[in-house]
Every structure is written in structure tokens, then in C-alpha cells.
Amino acid sequence: MGIYDELGVATLINACGTVTRLSGGMMAPEVTAAMREASEASVDMVALQAAACRVIRTATGAQAGIVTSGASAAVLLGAAACIAGLDPVRMNALPEVQDGRRDFIVVRSQRNMYDRALLVAGGRIVEVGIPDRVSGPGVRDAAAWEIAAAITKNTAGIYYLAEPRSKPSLRAVAEIAREHSLPVLVDAAGQLPPSCNLRRFLDDGADLVCFSGGKAIGGPQSSGILAGRSDLVASALLQMLDLDVFDSFFAPPDEFAVLRQMRGLPHHGIGRSCKVGKEEIAGLCVALTRFAAADPVARRAAWQNRLQLIATASGRSDMEITSGPIPILSLNAGSPEAAEALARQLLAGSPAIACGLGRLDDGLVTFNPVAMTDAQAEAAGARLRRD
Numbered sequence: 379m380g381i382y383d384e385l386g387v388a389t390l391i392n393a394c395g396t397v398t399r400l401s402g403g404m405m406a407p408e409v410t411a412a413m414r415e416a417s418e419a420s421v422d423m424v425a426l427q428a429a430a431c432r433v434i435r436t437a438t439g440a441q442a443g444i445v446t447s448g449a450s451a452a453v454l455l456g457a458a459a460c461i462a463g464l465d466p467v468r469m470n471a472l473p474e475v476q477d478g479r480r481d482f483i484v485v486r487s488q489r490n491m492y493d494r495a496l497l498v499a500g501g502r503i504v505e506v507g508i509p510d511r512v513s514g515p516g517v518r519d520a521a522a523w524e525i526a527a528a529i530t531k532n533t534a535g536i537y538y539l540a541e542p543r544s545k546p547s548l549r550a551v552a553e554i555a556r557e558h559s560l561p562v563l564v565d566a567a568g569q570l571p572p573s574c575n576l577r578r579f580l581d582d583g584a585d586l587v588c589f590s591g592g593k594a595i596g597g598p599q600s601s602g603i604l605a606g607r608s609d610l611v612a613s614a615l616l617q618m619l620d621l622d623v624f625d626s627f628f629a630p631p632d633e634f635a636v637l638r639q640m641r642g643l644p645h646h647g648i649g650r651s652c653k654v655g656k657e658e659i660a661g662l663c664v665a666l667t668r669f670a671a672a673d674p675v676a677r678r679a680a681w682q683n684r685l686q687l688i689a690t691a692s693g694r695s696d697m698e699i700t701s702g703p704i705p706i707l708s709l710n711a712g713s714p715e716a717a718e719a720l721a722r723q724l725l726a727g728s729p730a731i732a733c734g735l736g737r738l739d740d741g742l743v744t745f746n747p748v749a750m751t752d753a754q755a756e757a758a759g760a761r762l763r764r765d
């Protein structure tokens with residue numbers, strides 16, 4: 379009997395992608411094995427994060443990196459690093475900031491439900507720009523000079539949501555930031571694949587970049603990556619670690635050597651509630667290395683093939699595979715009402731099939747291949763068959 383039977387929880391066919399609500403995707407046996415092995419011994423967590431730093435450096439080209447408990451935690455820790463730097467007084471004070479230097483400039487069209495992680499760390503959001511191209515009446519969005527104009531002595535950093543349509547370009551934003559010696563914190567949680575994006579945002583000038591470990595990387599669902607400038611990454615790490623230790627017993631490894639400059643150790647930091655386990659760190663390291671090494675063409679072909687299995691098994695002609703970093707199968711139900719009814723019907727069956735609901739208004743039900751097996755794809759297709 380499997381654990382889900384034992385717990386009395388029904389498993390489902392996840393055609394929604396690696397969404398957190400549906401527990402993400404499935405891990406490769408190599409990743410699971412790493413997590414199990416990691417669970418069978420104790421290690422020093424700083425040494426383990428230093429090892430992860432080496433793996434992340436290789437995969438991303440960053441100066442440094444740490445494993446976090448998700449991309450949202452990476453944003454929180456990155457914000458804390460931007461606000462506190464390597465000052466233990468500021469670290470101890472967060473989320474309070476005595477001198478007010480805690481503002482993050484955010485382009486209004488990039489506001490999203492994950493940016494509150496900035497606030498949790500003690501930051502404040504300062505919105506700029508008028509998103510005419512998003513709201514409809516025009517073609518323009520925020521310009522880089524508007525970001526520059528919003529910078530004050532209270533600015534701690536610039537937050538940037540990496541999306542294919544994000545404006546202004548990250549390069550332009552990074553240039554402004556560099557002129558003002560401010561860090562750019564990039565949320566790129568869902569921007570993999572393509573795997574070249576592991577390096578791209580850093581190449582474009584990001585000081586810190588956040589990735590989700592539980593999405594396409596195929597790592598543990600509660601894992602993420604914060605990568606970038608070594609002083610900021612080390613600050614983030616320190617604010618997440620268990621620091622119930624005498625200063626004289628804390629010896630930072632070479633990967634986080636910048637911490638040796640600090641005048642003292644802070645207490646448990648603002649990131650203590652973002653604790654990441656050794657199992658997640660080990661699993662993420664293996665998953666990241668596998669993801670970076672995999673052939674992008676073969677990965678895409680396998681996903682494409684899985685969607686084709688659904689289409690073929692369904693025998694329907696109202697389906698279409700659209701391209702993008704992750705190919706998506708859309709079923710045209712004819713109307714929003716018909717699409718919603720079909721989605722409900724799939725969810726009510728056994729096993730439940732959870733498909734994408736983002737295009738219901740267009741009458742489309744969508745299928746994402748990342749969190750399914752080929753066998754599940756065939757089963758889903760069979761359920762879609764209209765005899």
C-alpha cells in the first residue's frame with residue numbers, strides 16, 4: 379500500500395503543470411535517492427550550502443548561490459540582503475528599518491501576488507510607470523528614466539519580474555541601478571526552460587536572481603535558488619541560518635568568505651521561517667545539475683510527445699498544440715461555459731484530471747505535460763474520447 383492510500387488521499391492526474399496547489403510535479407529517481415541519502419546523516423548546514431553554492435555557480439555562472447525553500451523565499455531573503463547588506467545591526471532589526479532605507483522600486487505592470495515577499499522582509503514597494511499597454515488605452519509602459527526618477531536615499535533596490543513581456547528591458551533597468559549603486563533583484567521563478575535563462579538574467583545585469591526548484595528544474599517542491607553577487611547571497615544565507623552559536627565557533631567557508639568581514643554575528647534572522655532542509659538542498663543540487671545538462675531539444679520533444687499521446691488517445695480534432703518554452707495542448711470546447719463544464723467533469727472523474735483553467739474565457743481547456751507521466755497522458759486522452 380502506498381503512502382497516499384495509507385493517508386486516505388486520492389492521487390490525481392496533474393495536467394496543470396508544476397503548480398504548488400497540486401503539489402508540483404514528480405521528481406526523478408536520482409533526485410529522490412539524493413534526498414533519502416541526505417536524510418541518513420547529519421552535516422554542518424553552512425558546509426552543505428557551500429557545496430550547493432559550487433553547484434549553482436557552475437549551472438548559472440553566478441558568483442554565489444544558495445538553496446532556499448522556494449522562489450518566494452528567495453525573493454524574501456534577497457530583499458533582506460538588499461536592505462541589511464552585511465550589517466548585523468540591520469539584520470537583527472528586520473523587518474524594522476530605523477533609517478528608512480527599505481524601498482524597492484517596482485514597475486507597476488510587474489506587480490504580482492509574489493512581490494509581498496519584499497514586504498515580509500521589511501521592504502516597501504514604490505510603484506512607477508503607467509501600464510497603458512497592459513490596461514489597453516495605449517502602447518507604452520514604464521521607461522527606465524521613470525525608475526531613475528523614483529530613486530531616493532530610502533531606495534534599497536529595484537525589483538524586476540522576469541517575464542518574456544516585461545518592460546523596460548532588464549538591461550536598461552540594470553544600467554540605471556548600476557549608476558546609482560543599487561541592486562536589482564529578479565524574480566525568475568517560472569522562467570525555466572529555456573535552460574539558457576539560468577545565466578541570462580545575471581548576464582543582463584541582475585545582482586540577484588530567484589528560481590523555483592519545484593518547477594521545471596524538477597527538484598523538491600519546497601526548494602528554490604537565490605544566485606548572484608557573493609556579498610548579497612552571503613547576507614541572505616546568514617539571515618536564514620540557525621545562528622544559535624558563539625561567534626568564535628562560526629567559521630564561514632571560502633564560498634561565503636565575505637562574512638569574515640562582519641563585526642559580529644546576528645541572531646536568527648528574518649529568514650528563519652524559510653528554513654530549508656538538507657534533503658531539499660541535496661535534491662535541488664542533483665536536479666539542477668541534471669536540468670542544466672539535459673538536451674533542451676530532447677526535453678521538448680518528450681513533452682510534445684506526451685501531449686500528442688493525449689490528443690491521439692482522445693481521437694478528437696478540436697485540440698491543438700501551441701509552442702512556447704513548454705508546449706501546451708489546448709482543447710477548444712466552443713464556449714467559456716462548455717470549457718468550464720468539461721474542466722469540472724474531468725476533475726470529478728476518477729482519477730481526477732486537473733487541467734489548466736487560464737484560458738476558460740476563450741473556451742479553451744489546456745494541458746501542460748510537465749507534471750504528468752506518459753501513462754497518465756494516455757489515461758487522460760482516453761477520458762476525453764467521445765464515443
Ligand SMILES: *Cc1c(COP(=O)(O)O)cnc(C)c1O
Pocket residue numbers: 398447448449450451492565566567568589590591592601602
Ligand atoms: C512560481 C512563482 C513563484 C513562487 O515559487 P515557489 O518556488 O513556489 O516559492 C514566485 N514568483 C513567480 C513569478 C512564480 O511564477
